[in-house]
Amino acid sequence: MATPNLTIVVPCYNEEEVLPETVFRLSAVLDALIADNLIAGTSTMLLVDDGSKDATWALIESFHAANSFVTGLKLAKNAGHQSALLAGLMKAKAYSDCVVSIDADLQDDTDAIREFVVKFHEGFDIVYGVRQDRSADTFFKRATAQGFYKLMTALGVKIHYNHADFRLMSKRTLDNLEKFQEVNLFLRGMVPLLGFPSTQVYYDRKERFAGESKYPLRKMLAFAFDGITSFSVTPIRFVTLMGFLLFILSVFAGIYAVVGKMVGANVTGWTSLIVSVWFIGGVQLLALGLIGEYIGKIYKEVKQRPLFVIEKDLTEQASNAAQTSLLQDSSPAVQTASGRRYGP
Incomplete structure (x- = not known):
């Protein structure tokens, strides 16, 4: 298999406190994967600003100017986590062989991305990041989350237990995901419907690095109810x-x-x-x-209203680099990122 071009998609909403550390850690992950020839040197991360009210977009632009890994999308208004994530996935699939989605809060283990890519090289089109356990959660959160997964399973919805939106998807799975013209998005239920070869990678979920959770109880309950009514009668x-x-x-x-x-x-x-x-x-x-x-x-x-409207797009450079790499009829060279600048 040729060295794949990877894009890490990161939905962001009011994440100015955590974003510098997120960019630093993901840049280090990309750097190491490129050095080990697991991904192409044109690989990037795509930060999707979901209508933030703080300095999130200004930070994305500054990182884009200083760090060749960083690209960005700015949505015209807050479209919601699932729509912002889908916007990033659909944009990234145009120039990527595989895409990893991860939240900006650094609760998901960035080191697990290496195992995702290894599984992709082994032939898996979808790699689900699954939590080892929920011992760090409060009793209420653990009980409600486990109850939700059990209820969804009982209602006949195919969903992976303790999996959120931390996953790797190949280009062909994203091409087929685009055919789902649903407005009521619940990607955790939609992705398993694709049916491509898949596997799981287990990891330990951490505390949020900085900032406040963007999913309070009210939003969590609404999200769960949307998932139930979108996938089961x-x-x-x-x-x-x-x-x-x-x-x-x-x-x-x-x-x-x-x-x-x-x-x-x-x-x-x-x-x-x-x-x-x-x-x-x-x-x-x-x-x-x-x-x-x-x-x-x-x-x-x-x-059939659009799920999102893109106001600004910083991905042109990444797209051109990927196309140039494809046009070069030779095996990809091993590239390191020693000359790159990244960090908070």
């Missing part, structure tokens, strides 16, 4: 089943009432009536809300 089937069971119960309740009337039983029934009315009303509202959620997703899909 089981919840809406559950509503149908619940309606059928309530209908059966109402038949028995009706028979009981008629029999009671015939035998002259004194039925007061006020408490049971009120309880049943509130219960049935709550179930109906829940069912309507769930149906509305699915209809809302259909509404978003049929409009």
